[in-house]
Amino acid sequence: MALELNAAQRDIASRQDGAGMAMRIVADAASLLGAPRLIPIASAHIDGALYHGDSGTLFAERLVDGGAKLAVRATLNVGALDLTGCSRDRLPPHERAMARRMMDAYRKLGCEPTWTCAPYQAGHRPAKGTDVAWGESNAVVFCNSVLGARTNRYGDFLDIACAISGVAPDYGLHQPANRRASLVFDVSGLDPDFLASEIVWPVLGSLIGREAGPDIGVVSGITSHPGDDALKAFGAASASTGAVGLFHIAGVTPEASDLATALGGEAPVRTIKVSPAMAADAQARLSTAERPDVIDAVAIGSPHLSPAEFAQLAALLAGRKVAVPFYACTGRHALAEIERRGLLEPLRVSGVTIVADTCVVVTPMLPDNASGILMTNSGKFAQYAPGNTGYAVLYGSLADCVESAVAGRAVFAVRAA
Amino acid sequence: MISIRCDVLVEGETSSGETLVLDRPISFWGGVDPKTGRIADVRHPQHGQTIAGRVLFLPGTIGSSSASAVLMELVHNGNAPAALVLDEPDAILLLGLIVAREMGWSAPPALRLPKTDHPAFAGRTISVDASGWLTTA
Numbered sequence: 132m133a134l135e136l137n138a139a140q141r142d143i144a145s146r147q148d149g150a151g152m153a154m155r156i157v158a159d160a161a162s163l164l165g166a167p168r169l170i171p172i173a174s175a176h177i178d179g180a181l182y183h184g185d186s187g188t189l190f191a192e193r194l195v196d197g198g199a200k201l202a203v204r205a206t207l208n209v210g211a212l213d214l215t216g217c218s219r220d221r222l223p224p225h226e227r228a229m230a231r232r233m234m235d236a237y238r239k240l241g242c243e244p245t246w247t248c249a250p251y252q253a254g255h256r257p258a259k260g261t262d263v264a265w266g267e268s269n270a271v272v273f274c275n276s277v278l279g280a281r282t283n284r285y286g287d288f289l290d291i292a293c294a295i296s297g298v299a300p301d302y303g304l305h306q307p308a309n310r311r312a313s314l315v316f317d318v319s320g321l322d323p324d325f326l327a328s329e330i331v332w333p334v335l336g337s338l339i340g341r342e343a344g345p346d347i348g349v350v351s352g353i354t355s356h357p358g359d360d361a362l363k364a365f366g367a368a369s370a371s372t373g374a375v376g377l378f379h380i381a382g383v384t385p386e387a388s389d390l391a392t393a394l395g396g397e398a399p400v401r402t403i404k405v406s407p408a409m410a411a412d413a414q415a416r417l418s419t420a421e422r423p424d425v426i427d428a429v430a431i432g433s434p435h436l437s438p439a440e441f442a443q444l445a446a447l448l449a450g451r452k453v454a455v456p457f458y459a460c461t462g463r464h465a466l467a468e469i470e471r472r473g474l475l476e477p478l479r480v481s482g483v484t485i486v487a488d489t490c491v492v493v494t495p496m497l498p499d500n501a502s503g504i505l506m507t508n509s510g511k512f513a514q515y516a517p518g519n520t521g522y523a524v525l526y527g528s529l530a531d532c533v534e535s536a537v538a539g540r541a542v543f544a545v546r547a548a
Numbered sequence: 549m550i551s552i553r554c555d556v557l558v559e560g561e562t563s564s565g566e567t568l569v570l571d572r573p574i575s576f577w578g579g580v581d582p583k584t585g586r587i588a589d590v591r592h593p594q595h596g597q598t599i600a601g602r603v604l605f606l607p608g609t610i611g612s613s614s615a616s617a618v619l620m621e622l623v624h625n626g627n628a629p630a631a632l633v634l635d636e637p638d639a640i641l642l643l644g645l646i647v648a649r650e651m652g653w654s655a656p657p658a659l660r661l662p663k664t665d666h667p668a669f670a671g672r673t674i675s676v677d678a679s680g681w682l683t684t685a
Contacts, residue, residue, distance in 0.1 A: 152650050159646045163557065163639045183614060184582050184621030190647060266613055286613035286640035288620075288647045518578050518589075 134162045140169060143296070149199025153295035160289050161300035170301045174257050175205040175294035176250050176274070178266030179287040180237040181493055182211040182230035190288065191236035194295065201241040202297030206250040208267045210234040211494040214246070215463055215487040221495040230494075240291065246488035247462025249363065249435040251278060254464065259385050262305050264293035268376075269367035269434045269511065275377040277362050279385035281305050284376050304377055310386060311395030312349035312379050314342070315402040319352030321410055326353075330414065330528045332361040333510030335405070336368025338413035340375050342403060349379040349393035356383050360437055367434050368510025417513040417526035420504045426525060427503040429453070429536045430491045432460030433511040438468040440529075444483070445474050447533040453482040454539030456498065460490040492519045506541065508532050549684050550668060552661070556680045557637050558645045560657030564675035564685075565603045565630035569666050570594055573608030576615035576641060585627035603674050603682075604629035605666040609638045619644030623655050631656045631676040635663035 136144065136158060144154040161169060179187065211230035212220060222230065238244055245253050251273050257263045259279035265271050266285040274280050283303040285293060293299045303309055316339050318326065325331055339348055362380075369375040379387035387393035431444070436459055444459060459478070466487050469475050478485065491497050492515045497505065505522035507513055508529045516524050525541055534542040571593045574580065579589035585600030600622070609615060619641055622628040632645075637660060648655040659680055673685040 156643070156646060156650060159558075160639050160643060163637050163642055178613060179617070181614070183577075183617040184624070186621045186624035186648075186651075187617050189624075190620070190651060193651060268613065284613055284640075286615065286643055287617040288643050289616075289639075515578075 134158060134166060135168055140298070149194040149197025150295060152194065152197060153199055153292040156288060156292035157296050157298060157300065164300050164302050166300035166302040168301050169298035170262055170305060171297060172203055172264045172293060172299045173261040174203050174255065174263045175290055176208060176255065176265040176267065176270050177205050177237060177242055177290045177294060178208040179291050180207050180210050180234055180242070182226065182233050185229050187287065188229045188233040188236065191233055191240070191291070194291065195236050195239045199240055199295045201294050203294055205242045205294040206245040206253065206255045207237055207242045208248055208270065209246055209489045209493060211489060213486060213488045215466065217466070218458070218484055218486040218496060220489070221499070237291070240295070242294070245462060245464065247435045247464065248433070248490070249437070249462060252359065252437050252464070253462055262299065264290055264299045266290040268370035269363070271376055272366035272370045272378065273363060275304060276366055276379065276384050277359065281310070310347070310377060311397070312347045312393045313400040314346055314348040315390070315394070315399045316342070316348050316350045316405055317352050317402060318350060318405045320404060321407060325410065328528070330508070332357065332365040333368040333508070334410055334414045334417070336365040337372045337417060337510045337514070338405065338409060339378070340369035340371065340373030343369070343373050343375055345374040347377050347379070349381055349387055349390060351381045351390050353380050353383055360440055363434050364510060368514070371511045371514035414526065417510060418524055419517050420523040420525045422504070423525055424541050425504055426455055426506045426535055426541050427500055428456040428458065428497055428522070429506045429532050430458040430460065430497070430512055430516070431508055431529065431532060432458070432486070433490055433492065433509040435490070436461040436465060438465050438472065441465065441469045441474050441478070442472070443529060444533065445477055447530055448478070448481045448483070450477060451481060451537050453536040455536055457483045457536045458486050458491050458496070459483050460486040463487050492516050497522060506532050506535055551681060551683045552665070554633065554659035554661045554680045554682060556657060557634065557660050558642050558658040559678065560631070560645065560655050562677050563630040563656055564673065565601050567605060567669045567672050567674055568594070568597060568599060568602040569605040569670040570607055573610050574606065575610035575612050576618040577612035579610070580618055582618045582621040583625065583627070585622050599629045600627035602629050603631045603633065603676060605633045605669060607635055607663040607666060609641050613640055615641045616643035616647065620648045623648040623653055628656055632658040633661050633666070633682070634658060635661070
């Protein structure tokens with residue numbers, strides 16, 4: 132079916148200004164996707180302000196010069212720079228200047244300078260059933276799964292083009308029929324102690340992402356709501372090992388009041404009984420380090436840490452000093468809150484480097500170390516750090532990360548699932 | 549001589565070049581150096597080869613939503629492929645070409661051809677015209 136624009140959309144698309152450029156980009160993408168029409172959106176989350184090269188900066192500045200303005204609310208994902216001054220990157224001068232120009236251009240378009248991959252914890256929570264255009268894989272999966280709002284994975288350029296035009300291609304996860312699960316992941320056979328642990332969520336997320344790929348899975352066997360931070364870690368891990376855009380947890384997430392509802396009343400294509408051995412394998416695969424006793428740095432906060440996670444970190448550190456560089460990545464929404472709660476200063480005294488507005492896997496920040504080993508409790512950092520930073524990864528719980536950082540070598544309280 | 553007509557996914561300049569037929573799908577973000585066009589993914593069987601100036605046959609692409617940014621950066625710095633031939637339309641990747649054209653930069657065309665037809669073009673020099681014809685030299 133060919134794309135049909137209404138008269139107003141056709142009129143905008145014929146213009147030579149920024150709004151015209153944005154509408155043509157949305158329409159061209161819709162044609163490629165086979166979408167029959169454009170639908171109104173309530174908000175956007177923009178992942179396009181992270182510097183990958185000068186062309187992206189020139190694109191954003193072209194929109195600004197063309198007088199483009201947002202039609203809907205839009206928050207910004209991380210940039211390449213920490214504008215709060217909490218941490219220092221190692222970008223060369225030209226790249227730093229162009230990254231800064233890019234961040235400035237997106238602000239001039241009217242985007243909110245949230246600079247976080249956890250906008251859903253920074254006051255941006257669209258209502259269940261609303262259509263939105265969100266970018267960044269973990270934000271997309273949280274928005275769809277935990278909030279029940281509807282978005283596809285919006286890539287660089289299309290996210291801002293939708294925010295300016297206020298419309299998005301009608302296809303994929305915007306359509307209710309495409310949101311039901313076809314795979315069941317039954318975790319009821321896992322040890323209750325493991326299911327109650329912090330690491331269960333990133334571990335299961337990475338396992339399910341790998342198994343599900345782009346298909347939609349529903350998890351059964353979870354008996355109580357684990358909280359937003361756990362679902363954040365689960366979704367981020369699943370979206371880094373697979374192309375997961377939406378998951379359901381029976382009895383927990385808004386479109387899965389029970390298993391049958393999540394499946395849309397149909398039989399699943401496949402049921403995967405998650406065994407302790409599968410969970411242990413998924414946990415082992417999060418680590419790539421060959422010598423699991425040495426660490427050179429610790430990084431947490433992918434997705435960005437919430438104030439509650441900072442409180443856990445401060446409690447585990449209990450005023451002790453870290454012996455290796457320790458990076459805690461977050462957004463300025465959480466930074467302001469932990470300062471208000473009196474958590475910021477004790478963390479700094481312990482030697483923790485707070486990284487705001489960006490994170491250590493998207494911009495060069497870790498010390499240059501070709502044989503370095505990075506410890507993390509994040510399934511997403513575990514997936515991306517080797518390729519993006521050159522560090523091998525050692526995976527552990529937050530408590531393990533803290534004890535290891537204090538000791539200056541890897542310390543594990545519990546070794547396996 | 550082989551000559552075949554493909555669907556045009558994104559219009560672009562008429563071009564020609566040596567082919568590079570990828571054996572496996574690739575992620576542009578993290579998998580291709582945005583400065584040089586060299587395949588940087590160490591797990592990819594064609595790691596170390598370059599896509600710059602080549603007629604690039606893609607059996608598939610792997611996910612990052614920044615693939616479009618990498619492709620547009622290659623267009624801007626002159627290291628884009630001469631043309632892209634895809635098994636399936638990939639809206640995220642091809643946005644890099646759509647936006648490059650909006651910016652007024654000369655961008656390569658993207659065509660659609662089933663991946664089973666890709667191997668026949670390996671090791672050839674081919675030309676691509678505006679109506680979607682692929683022709684070996």
